[in-house]
Amino acid sequence: MAKKLPGAHRAGDSYMPGSGNEGYGVDSYELSLRYRVATNRLAGTAVITATATENLAKITLDLSRLQVSKVKLVGFRNVRFSQTANKLIVTPSEPIAAGTSFELTVEYAGAPVPRPSRWGPVGWEELEDGVLVAAQPTGAPSWFPCNDDVADKATYSIQVSAEQAYAVVCNGLLVDHRVVAGRGQWHYVQDEPTATYLATLQIGRYERTPVMFADVPGVLAYPVALKARVLADFAPLSAMMTLFEKHFGPYPFGSYTIVVTADDLEIPLESQALATFGANHADGRGGAERLIAHELAHQWFGNSVGLATWSDIWLNEGFACYAEWLWSEGNGGASADTLARRFHRGLRAQPEDIIIGDPGPALMFDDRVYKRGALTLHALRLTLGDQGFFELLRTWTAHNRFGTATTADFRALAATFSLKPLDSLFGSWLFAGAVPSLP
Numbered sequence: 001m002a003k004k005l006p007g008a009h010r011a012g013d014s015y016m017p018g019s020g021n022e023g024y025g026v027d028s029y030e031l032s033l034r035y036r037v038a039t040n041r042l043a044g045t046a047v048i049t050a051t052a053t054e055n056l057a058k059i060t061l062d063l064s065r066l067q068v069s070k071v072k073l074v075g076f077r078n079v080r081f082s083q084t085a086n087k088l089i090v091t092p093s094e095p096i097a098a099g100t101s102f103e104l105t106v107e108y109a110g111a112p113v114p115r116p117s118r119w120g121p122v123g124w125e126e127l128e129d130g131v132l133v134a135a136q137p138t139g140a141p142s143w144f145p146c147n148d149d150v151a152d153k154a155t156y157s158i159q160v161s162a163e164q165a166y167a168v169v170c171n172g173l174l175v176d177h178r179v180v181a182g183r184g185q186w187h188y189v190q191d192e193p194t195a196t197y198l199a200t201l202q203i204g205r206y207e208r209t210p211v212m213f214a215d216v217p218g219v220l221a222y223p224v225a226l227k228a229r230v231l232a233d234f235a236p237l238s239a240m241m242t243l244f245e246k247h248f249g250p251y252p253f254g255s256y257t258i259v260v261t262a263d264d265l266e267i268p269l270e271s272q273a274l275a276t277f278g279a280n281h282a283d284g285r286g287g288a289e290r291l292i293a294h295e296l297a298h299q300w301f302g303n304s305v306g307l308a309t310w311s312d313i314w315l316n317e318g319f320a321c322y323a324e325w326l327w328s329e330g331n332g333g334a335s336a337d338t339l340a341r342r343f344h345r346g347l348r349a350q351p352e353d354i355i356i357g358d359p360g361p362a363l364m365f366d367d368r369v370y371k372r373g374a375l376t377l378h379a380l381r382l383t384l385g386d387q388g389f390f391e392l393l394r395t396w397t398a399h400n401r402f403g404t405a406t407t408a409d410f411r412a413l414a415a416t417f418s419l420k421p422l423d424s425l426f427g428s429w430l431f432a433g434a435v436p437s438l439p
């Protein structure tokens with residue numbers, strides 16, 4: 001199960017300097033948010049339950065551009081706090097002992113804005129008429145105080161109130177919705193451990209339609225003007241769910257929510273048990289089918305089986321890209337082998353100078369990580385045979401369900417499915433520049 005804590009002395013991830021904090025791991029976030037779309041004004045209370053992994057003289061959290069007014073720490077009388085541009089530092093009257101749990105309450109407010117990053121603005125984003133949060137990889141502190149470390153997963157309870165005309169959509173299950181004094185109150189619960197970058201909040205004038213994606217209950221949320229296009233374009237999700245459950249094992253979460261915004265979006269994005277698409281991805285002609293398969297596959301690869309470190313990003317994107325090819329193959333399109341050979345030629349036409357097993361932060365979202373990652377899996381499939389390969393994938397998702405894992409973990413598990421050593425396969429595909437030949 002969950003190989004939880006990032007480690008006593010880990011202060012974030014080497015790809016994300018300045019994000020993440022040392023000395024504790026978060027168990028749960030309980031967020032109560034009050035928001036006005038008209039003015040982009042957010043006021044929130046975050047109750048963070050965490051466990052100290054060392055004696056903690058101070059607790060540091062990530063929080064960007066939002067003003068903290070009050071901090072409480074259960075059991076401690078005198079608690080001081082201060083803020084820098086991206087950190088909240090809480091100093092209790094005496095250290096918190098290693099191994100003990102603590103409950104920290106933070107009251108904060110402000111006008112949230114996206115957080116700048118080397119990959120562009122991330123996190124909270126105002127739409128034409130609403131909000132989305134696309135936090136990958138460092139945007140979570142734009143809307144709540146957190147330990148923004150990819151390896152530190154926690155459960156979430158998110159309560160939001162906003163003007164009644166809007167629907168609020170968050171991760172997980174909607175457990176309560178009511179209208180009080182002209183404001184909608186929404187309460188979502190995500191009980192499965194979730195990385196901060198996969199927590200999300202979406203607000204828009206959305207119609208919410210309950211659906212079944214095969215055996216998984218789901219919701220489609222979309223502007224009513226896009227209804228026909230959304231219902232047509234997302235219809236294949238049931239068949240995708242069936243195919244992926246066959247190949248990857250049971251869908252990890254209790255539900256799956258699709259949000260289609262009224263705005264066009266450059267790319268869709270996965271969140272925990274949810275994915276967000278732009279109006280441009282619902283063209284009514286299935287133009288985004290490949291991307292719909294890709295985002296669904298992230299629920300297994302990236303969301304349930306999480307990254308222990310961003311340097312292993314191919315474990316998310318290579319697998320999600322290969323799932324696109326599996327969907328094509330399973331749905332009567334080009335076979336994964338045909339697609340693999342096409343993209344192999346494409347990769348050889350580009351500079352062979354990326355190490356996808358550790359691409360560095362500047363190249364972590366480079367398309368070659370996606371395609372070469374998928375090709376790595378195809379080479380492995382050709383080596384192990386279909387039976388062994390898919391059994392490996394199902395064992396991988398079962399062993400690491402809701403936890404985090406590394407490339408070394410995957411190599412070690414794959415080795416148990418192979419009669420011959422796989423060192424040169426993984427070494428040449430993941431840790432060398434030149435593109436190897438396919439088996």
Ligand SMILES: [Zn+2]
Nearest residue numbers: 294298317320
């Ligand atoms: Zn992806």
